[in-house]
Amino acid sequence: MQLCRIMVKKLCILFTFYRYYIWVSLLVNLICAFFLWKNGIGMYPMLFWFKIFTMGASFYLINDYRKQIYFYFHNFGLSKKVLWIFSLLFDLLLFFAMMILAYNLR
Numbered sequence: 483m484q485l486c487r488i489m490v491k492k493l494c495i496l497f498t499f500y501r502y503y504i505w506v507s508l509l510v511n512l513i514c515a516f517f518l519w520k521n522g523i524g525m526y527p528m529l530f531w532f533k534i535f536t537m538g539a540s541f542y543l544i545n546d547y548r549k550q551i552y553f554y555f556h557n558f559g560l561s562k563k564v565l566w567i568f569s570l571l572f573d574l575l576l577f578f579a580m581m582i583l584a585y586n587l588r
Contacts, residue, residue, distance in 0.1 A: 496565065503540045
């Protein structure tokens with residue numbers, strides 16, 4: 483039970499980090515889903531690389547302009563690497579889910 487509580491706490495802290503760029507991420511995902519819905523599956527490779535580019539831009543901007551936030555998460559035992567791996571994987575899974583939904587609604 484104690485381990486479950488610790489895992490939930492860490493997960494909440496990870497989502498707190500994801501909150502720093504969730505709005506940009508959701509906007510990019512919605513734009514990509516709209517273009518896929520409008521133009522079809524042939525547009526997917528371009529949208530995928532656009533998403534990868536925006537994820538890289540988010541990584542760069544947060545690392546460059548919000549360096550001080552890492553101290554907060556380090557105090558909870560989360561490294562910069564863990565924060566970014568979780569956030570980028572979750573963001574990519576959300577992107578794939580929205581692409582599948584847009585394609586199925588077409």
